[in-house]
């Protein structure tokens with residue numbers, strides 16, 4: 001299970017089948033991914049069933065994107081080549097697009113795969129013209145390589161030209177530092193100190209005494225941090241701080 005405090009990526013469950021089957025009726029999912037067409041509930045059941053066992057899951061690690069309601073909102077999967085590389089694929093339910101779900105989910109999976117699972121490179125291919133997918137890959141840090149791969153993707157209607165991109169650990173780090181620069185510009189130096197103290201679990205009183213300022217001033221800083229990070233709680237602000245690299249790893 002992977003989470004950034006806003007979304008959770010979890011393993012598929014048999015209770016997700018109806019939601020997945022309904023979501024995969026979407027014309028863009030049918031155009032740009034390899035789902036069978038027509039797609040029925042049995043296709044969803046077979047797919048989910050193939051991920052239930054550990055061996056099935058590790059053969060092609062697959063996460064379902066969920067938020068507080070724990071329902072299927074999308075999928076991210078990796079297809080490993082068994083020699084340090086894997087190709088990533090993703091989709092988001094039509095009604096939930098444009099919320100940053102794919103970008104956040106792909107970032108979580110790539111971070112896990114390159115840092116913890118030990119992949120050396122993650123590759124991405126998309127049918128030429130799939131701008132939304134390319135925007136997600138670019139935001140995460142993938143290096144888009146041109147020219148196109150001629151007939152680089154096999155689809156149900158034959159082969160199509162493809163865009164290709166790759167991501168290494170250093171690409172991911174570069175993209176994260178770029179984002180951290182953009183983000184930290186929004187927090188003052190004092191707010192960054194307060195956020196770091198919040199990450200230790202310190203109370204406002206403890207932060208005030210550590211930084212030599214009044215408890216009321218700390219309260220104002222905390223309020224401003226929550227606003228700037230668009231967080232509803234201290235826990236969420238700290239989670240975003242980790243995710244956005246505003247906080248140093250211990």
Ligand SMILES: CC(C)(COP(=O)(O)OP(=O)(O)OC[C@H]1O[C@@H](n2cnc3c(N)ncnc32)[C@H](O)[C@@H]1OP(=O)(O)O)[C@@H](O)C(=O)NCCC(=O)NCCS
Nearest residue numbers: 032090091092097098099100101102103126131132133135
């Ligand atoms: C690609 C897909 C997963 C994106 O999901 P999403 O949750 O909407 O993605 P996000 O909200 O994280 O980001 C979408 C990005 O695409 C951009 N975008 C969306 N539609 C676009 C379009 N038609 N043209 C150009 N950019 C577009 C958004 O502006 C955003 O970019 P930004 O962050 O730079 O502003 C979703 O559109 C989808 O499921 N498509 C069908 C399946 C598919 O194509 N999968 C990928 C196969 S390689």
